[in-house]
Amino acid sequence: MRVGVIGGGQLAWMMAPEATKLGISLLVQTPSTEDPAAAVTETVLAPLRDAKATAELAARCDAITFENEFVDLDALGELEKQGVIFAPSLSVLAPLLDKYHQRCYLRDIGLPVPEFISWFGDEQSSFLGKWPLVVKARRHGYDGRGTEVVHNMTELMAVWQRWGRVPVLLEEFIPFERELAVMAARSRGGEIAIYPVVETQQENQVCRRVLVPAAIDPKVAAECETIARQLLQPQSGPAVVGIFGIELFLTDRGQLLVNEIAPRTHNSGHFTIDACEISQFQMQLRAVCDLPLGQTTLKSPGAVMVNLLGYEHSRSDYRTKRQQIAAIPGAHLHWYGKAESHPGRKLGHVTVLLESPEFAMDIARKVEYIWYPASES
Structure with missing residues (x-):
């Protein structure tokens, strides 16, 4: 095929x-x-x-x-x-590409989401008094671009004007306890496969590291899986074919809220290449080709994935740093071969398989100490 x-x-x-x-x-x-x-x-x-x-x-x-x-x-x-x-079909993609439409769709199929409105720059709303707020570009935002937290009307207007005075999504700021993510796939024949729930940690609104599995109550993990199944096979509308990345907030009250959906492979699932029986990338192909989806189980008790982000403008391949990171026991380094580096750009990632998930942050810090200059790590 x-x-x-x-x-x-x-x-x-x-x-x-x-x-x-x-x-x-x-x-x-x-x-x-x-x-x-x-x-x-x-x-x-x-x-x-x-x-x-x-x-x-x-x-x-x-x-x-x-x-x-x-x-x-x-x-x-x-x-x-x-x-x-x-795959996914265009009818599945249609309500997801615009972040406001995506919020409406998720709400309409019964998934829990933060409060939100679409804002055109001039209308008044009681929502505007609930500072701080998160303002998001409705299209083409990624890796922290197109998302800002604003604390008052002056900041909101400045962002809106800087983005070209286009309609934006405004949503309530969620003081979450953890950010979670789960990758889930569905084949043409209706088979569903769901990966372990992970914790994602962001810095400057870009994913810095992923802890596998998330240290959460099994009931919360089960609820994440229920949300994934509801998204892949809603009671009304077309069923999904392919793989989805589902990002969630876990509040300090134990409530789950869906943050965003990516109708494709996702950064939060890169750990699956080395830590799972079948990677998210193979899973996407299996789903598209209607092959048996196979197992999503972990091959080790735990893992941590660290993004290797650009921190300078350069054309370096960072060979020495990559060699040092690859020498960490259990490390699997993936270098994307991009010609240029600039701050925040994803240049590669490393997944380290762990004998115990409790060592995840220690290993992540070790990677980051090698990779980033002292002022950045």
Whole structure:
């Protein structure tokens, strides 16, 4: 089988070896030969929103899946009418790409979400008195971009003006106890696979580390799984085909709230490459191709994944630091091969398998001590 991927970044790059294991040919649509996946797969070189290029991709594939959400649904809809198979389907993607529409959809299928409104910049609302608030760009925000916490009207107006005076999502600020995440997949035949719930830790609104499994009450983990199943197979509307990353808040009162949904593989699931029987990337391909999904069990009692984020403008490959990190017992380092570094850019990640989850933070700090300058670690 031949599977196309819209997007050629590190997610498609990590999918490529999993495709080889399954005997699947992978092709990607991506704009630059310097994108990670371009070095390891057949490539259609074109912008992600170029529907003519996607038609070329479709002509060479049996199905198309996604590495990101930067797509033109209207243009892809014409291809779907012609018989092109997308997984997830465009009807599944439609309510998820705009963050306000996603919030409405999650609420409407009965999932718990923070209070929210769409704000156009000039209307008054009692919601505006509930400071602090989180303001989010409705489209194209990722890795901390397009999300800010504001404490008063002056700060909100400054963000709104800086973002071009476009409608934004406003939501209540949740003083959470932990941020959690769970990866979940569903095949065409309806089989569902759910990975262990993890704790994600953010700094500057970018994921810094993932602790596996999350140190939470089993009842909370079970509730996360229930939420995942409800998302994958809602009582009304289309069922999902593919893999979803589900981010949640756990409040100090033990309440779970869904933060965001990613209809694809996700940074919070990178640990699965080395710590699980089947990685999230292979799981996505299995779901798209309707193969048996297999096991999501951990291969070690615990693990920690640390993102190796850029902290300077450079073209260095950081070879010495990578060698030091790779020498940590149980470490599995993945370097994305990006040509340039800049602050906050995801350059790679390392997953360390642990004999006990209680050592996760100690190992994470050890990695970060090696990777970041003293002023950053």
